[in-house]
Amino acid sequence: MATKNEIQLGLLMSVLAACVLIDASGRAADAQTPGAARIVSTNVQQRIDLAADLYLRKIGAGAYVIGHLAPWLCNSVLVEMSDGTLVMGGTPCTPEATKLVLAWSEQEFGKRKMVAINTGYHVDNLGGNPALIEAGIPVYGSDMSVTLLKERGEPMRGTTLKLMGDTNSPFHAIYAKMTFRPPDRLFPIQDGLTLTFGGEVVRVIYPGPTQAPDKVVVYFPDRKMLFGSCMILAGDRPGNTAEADMKQWPVAIRKLGQFPAKVVVPGHGERLDPGLIQHTLNLLDRQ
Numbered sequence: 509m510a511t512k513n514e515i516q517l518g519l520l521m522s523v524l525a526a527c528v529l530i531d532a533s534g535r536a537a538d539a540q541t542p543g544a545a546r547i548v549s550t551n552v553q554q555r556i557d558l559a560a561d562l563y564l565r566k567i568g569a570g571a572y573v574i575g576h577l578a579p580w581l582c583n584s585v586l587v588e589m590s591d592g593t594l595v596m597g598g599t600p601c602t603p604e605a606t607k608l609v610l611a612w613s614e615q616e617f618g619k620r621k622m623v624a625i626n627t628g629y630h631v632d633n634l635g636g637n638p639a640l641i642e643a644g645i646p647v648y649g650s651d652m653s654v655t656l657l658k659e660r661g662e663p664m665r666g667t668t669l670k671l672m673g674d675t676n677s678p679f680h681a682i683y684a685k686m687t688f689r690p691p692d693r694l695f696p697i698q699d700g701l702t703l704t705f706g707g708e709v710v711r712v713i714y715p716g717p718t719q720a721p722d723k724v725v726v727y728f729p730d731r732k733m734l735f736g737s738c739m740i741l742a743g744d745r746p747g748n749t750a751e752a753d754m755k756q757w758p759v760a761i762r763k764l765g766q767f768p769a770k771v772v773v774p775g776h777g778e779r780l781d782p783g784l785i786q787h788t789l790n791l792l793d794r795q
Contacts, residue, residue: 545569545590546708546731548771550780558608562600567780571731573773574609576600579672579679581776582632585735586613587728588620591706596624596645597726597735598775599636602682606636610643623648623703625712626691627737628723629657630748631668632775637689648701649691650714652722660751661688667750697722713767715739715760717753719746719775727767734769741788742777746795758792761785 548568556564561577570588574596575581584598586609594613600606613620626634626649634657640647665683672680695701701712711727718739726735734740738747739760746752764785772784779787 546728548728548731548733550771552780556612558612559605562605562608564609564612567771568731568733571733573780574598574600576602576605576632578602578605578632579674579677581778583735583773583775583777584636585726585733585773587710587731587733588617589705589710590708590730592617592620593705594620594622595703595705595710595726596622596640598627598633598737599624599640601632601635601679602686603636603639603642606639609636610639610645624691625649625701625710625724625726626653627726627735627775628720629653629661629688630664630720630738631683631686631688633723633737634688634691635686637691638687641689641692646693647691648693648695648703648712650697650722650724651694652697654690654694656720656722657688657690664750667748671748697724700724713764715763716756718757718760719749720751721753725764727769729767732768732770733773734764734767734771735773736764736775736784738775739788740772740774740784741791742774742779742784744791746791747776754792754795758789761788761792 548571552565554566563575564572566572572586574584574586578601582601584600587595589595622645624640624645624647637647668683697714700714703710708730712724713727714724723737723739769782771780772782773780774784
């Protein structure tokens, strides 16, 4: 018969075993409920530098903001879904930077299914597409983005180079020669898109014309995380308004209020708080 001490020890070992999980790569990980695993915060838990101009900010379990200084800060997101799939919202600005993120993700998570979502046709929304498609990753984008890339891709390249100004910047040479590749999974922009991964949903929403005719947001409802791309502003001015609909932009931003968000990721800038929605409206009201 087991002694009292042996019984207590067995109960303790059972509790400890229940608190530890082993992930696919064989590493120990803290056990979390599905809800706890999806908590994100404006507080950055970790910064991971991949190159002098490329880094990730961890804002929750499996949730990262990708920052690419190309030459100004451009954001995209990488989020691990409940079934293990990785979702990239937007892309880094170049295929080379995107390859570095893909290499890091494989090292961090192992080989995982990944999907990407383009948030518009500008280079800071889909510049990484060649690397993603070459890696066999499905890339979702709107029908309008494909049309605009075909019709306006070259004029927008010129606008981007003009805004950059510094012809000696390495990114000036990169952008001048880049091949823009459209997404290979299309959805009607007016319908938006809903993707489901296990028990977790990702929504792609088009609230109307904003900084460009085709910008969409990517919303993670379980995490209350909104990637607003270039329609959400974090600086002190709107930036590139060459194609902006200044009348409809505020209307579209107000529609985003129906989506509860604890974290709002702008297209450019370091801020991640939900106050960015009102900040964007304040900037637009001054125009």
